[in-house]
């Protein structure tokens with residue numbers, strides 16, 4: 001399934017958080033959405049998943065326009081918000097069972113997802129007792145419970161140590177078949193490691209949309225590309 005942004009914009013008062021964003025991502029692609037703090041990544045992702053309404057422009061999933069009330073489309077989208085808002089006092093399995101009941105998903109899917117996300121040994125623990133990496137797995141588990149073909153992850157490795165980051169990257173890669181994955185990050189090496197394509201946003205404006213090969217071929221590599229596209233003018 002494709003994801004598409006057409007002149008997608010969001011304004012908060014006088015501030016333009018996202019300014020006429022255009023891009024598309026296709027089935028089987030992992031697209032990295034890179035930008036410094038405050039660049040407009042989370043706002044863009046929220047519009048793409050139908051959590052907030054754009055000020056102008058449109059988001060499309062599989063060619064259908066996304067609205068905040070498009071329930072059928074939202075069934076195709078898995079979303080992990082920034083800072084992984086889970087109910088941390090709940091047990092892992094209990095939490096996933098709660099999310100499954102909201103989505104009206106058969107309970108046998110829970111064990112499948114627990115296995116897929118490597119949470120078998122943690123399923124009877126309270127979420128707040130887990131390491132940050134495992135808490136992040138719970139966040140990803142809730143995002144894929146309804147087996148969405150679009151996965152949108154807002155900074156899924158933020159605050160993790162290098163080993164945990166690597167594990168989450170491997171998990172994201174394992175979810176690639178049959179899906180379109182878009183995730184935001186400000187970690188260049190991570191985007192380089194798992195993405196097929198790269199979007200760079202700065203001050204709400206898309207500065208680059210290129211394949212990983214093109215980004216790597218840029219003189220000085222991805223870090224130079226990122227620096228050039230995000231330096232203050």
Ligand SMILES: Nc1ncnc2c1ncn2[C@@H]1O[C@H](COP(=O)(O)OP(=O)(O)OP(=O)(O)O)[C@@H](O)[C@H]1O
Nearest residue numbers: 012016017035036037038039040041042043044082
């Ligand atoms: N609900 C809101 N009300 C007012 N301003 C907002 C709101 N949400 C975001 N902004 C502003 O829009 C700009 C873009 O924010 P956004 O969270 O999308 O950036 P980001 O790239 O995700 O940053 P970070 O990496 O720090 O999460 C920021 O200046 C932010 O303060």
